[in-house]
Amino acid sequence: MSQLTHAQFLALRRFPALDGLRAIAAVMVVFSHYGGHRWAPYAGWLGVHLFFVISGFLITTLALREEDRNGRVSVRNFWIRRIFRLMPVYYVVLGATVLLYFLRGEFFSARVDEVLPYYLTFNNEYIAAGHIFGHSWTLAIEQKFYIVWPVIAFALGAMPFGRRLSVAFGAIGLLVAAMVVPFYSWGTPSYIVILMGCVLAIAMHYRQGFAVVRHLTHPVAGFVFAIGLVALHLTAMSWLSAFGGDTVLILVYGACVFLLLPGLFAGGPLVSFLSLKPMRFVGERSYSLYLIQQFAAIVLMAAMPVFKVERTISAVAVTLVGLMIADLLYRWVEQPMIEVGRRLIARIGRPGGPRRDEPAPAAPEAARGEAPQLVPNTV
Numbered sequence: 001m002s003q004l005t006h007a008q009f010l011a012l013r014r015f016p017a018l019d020g021l022r023a024i025a026a027v028m029v030v031f032s033h034y035g036g037h038r039w040a041p042y043a044g045w046l047g048v049h050l051f052f053v054i055s056g057f058l059i060t061t062l063a064l065r066e067e068d069r070n071g072r073v074s075v076r077n078f079w080i081r082r083i084f085r086l087m088p089v090y091y092v093v094l095g096a097t098v099l100l101y102f103l104r105g106e107f108f109s110a111r112v113d114e115v116l117p118y119y120l121t122f123n124n125e126y127i128a129a130g131h132i133f134g135h136s137w138t139l140a141i142e143q144k145f146y147i148v149w150p151v152i153a154f155a156l157g158a159m160p161f162g163r164r165l166s167v168a169f170g171a172i173g174l175l176v177a178a179m180v181v182p183f184y185s186w187g188t189p190s191y192i193v194i195l196m197g198c199v200l201a202i203a204m205h206y207r208q209g210f211a212v213v214r215h216l217t218h219p220v221a222g223f224v225f226a227i228g229l230v231a232l233h234l235t236a237m238s239w240l241s242a243f244g245g246d247t248v249l250i251l252v253y254g255a256c257v258f259l260l261l262p263g264l265f266a267g268g269p270l271v272s273f274l275s276l277k278p279m280r281f282v283g284e285r286s287y288s289l290y291l292i293q294q295f296a297a298i299v300l301m302a303a304m305p306v307f308k309v310e311r312t313i314s315a316v317a318v319t320l321v322g323l324m325i326a327d328l329l330y331r332w333v334e335q336p337m338i339e340v341g342r343r344l345i346a347r348i349g350r351p352g353g354p355r356r357d358e359p360a361p362a363a364p365e366a367a368r369g370e371a372p373q374l375v376p377n378t379v
Contacts, residue, residue: 020273028047168198
């Protein structure tokens with residue numbers, strides 16, 4: 001086991017250990033919602049911020065590699081990929097949830113009619129917690145971020161390392177400033193955490209930045225920061241008490257994930273564990289599992305009231321039922337719709353589209369602006 005070289009990093013076509021991390025993050029979130037007081041001290045809700053860093057890293061890495069191949073990043077194609085990656089499963093689960101409340105006679109008593117416009121337009125973070133699809137606030141954060149990020153980071157064309165890094169740090173600076181003025185949004189720390197993943201992607205893609213973070217690519221570094229993440233979960237309540245809120249905890253947690261990720265690319269026991277087939281299976285379905293958890297819990301508890309009590313066995317049951325539904329969503333909705341997005345990009349061709357007098361080419365993967373071996377995920 002040794003440090004990764006820059007050439008080795010650029011040659012990587014998959015980051016399998018990240019699937020394992022996503023699996024852990026998704027299950028942590030489910031346990032934080034349905035595991036009861038026994039799991040509350042471990043702050044499983046922090047798992048969504050692990051997703052955020054991974055998402056920022058993978059999506060920015062995809063964009064940087066597209067830029068290397070094609071000379072620029074197609075913002076249009078970027079948005080098409082995000083639409084077909086996020087929206088189909090989201091709206092399927094939202095529709096199923098609304099239908100479930102209607103069939104239970106709770107459409108109006110649960111104020112579904114009032115909150116539905118927020119969910120349909122990805123303004124979920126403006127709804128009080130505890131509503132029918134409340135955990136989906138993370139999707140609203142990501143959707144807004146990925147509307148803006150490709151425009152400020154890639155729309156003006158290729159940039160040298162220093163300028164692109166300055167763009168990312170400038171965005172972080174603006175968000176930090178937003179936390180001390182009346183326009184502060186409680187979701188601001190989450191945007192900063194996504195940007196941490198973007199900064200890491202920029203650093204590792206350029207030779208100058210990689211030279212700075214190279215020592216973090218040693219497997220031992222990954223193991224050390226993995227222990228740090230565990231320690232943060234075990235001491236989360238102390239952090240919350242000490243700082244009177246979750247902002248500092250979220251930012252420190254994001255920084256620890258930032259430091260962890262480079263150590264998961266060069267092999268080692270931790271990478272081997274996170275890359276096991278069961279871990280990758282759950283990780284690949286983590287987006288659907290995250291979305292379907294509340295629906296799965298309602299159905300399970302209606303069928304088997306014993307699981308209405310929030311405790312460990314209830315969280316296990318919700319996870320298993322949710323994973324079964326998530327597998328169907330992954331096979332029948334996620335993957336087919338991602339492929340539809342790829343075909344659409346191939347059909348319209350390169351930025352500007354095909355000439356009117358020629359058909360859109362059946363482009364290979366590189367011309368699609370897509371690197372299928374790196375699959376961004378979200379919460």
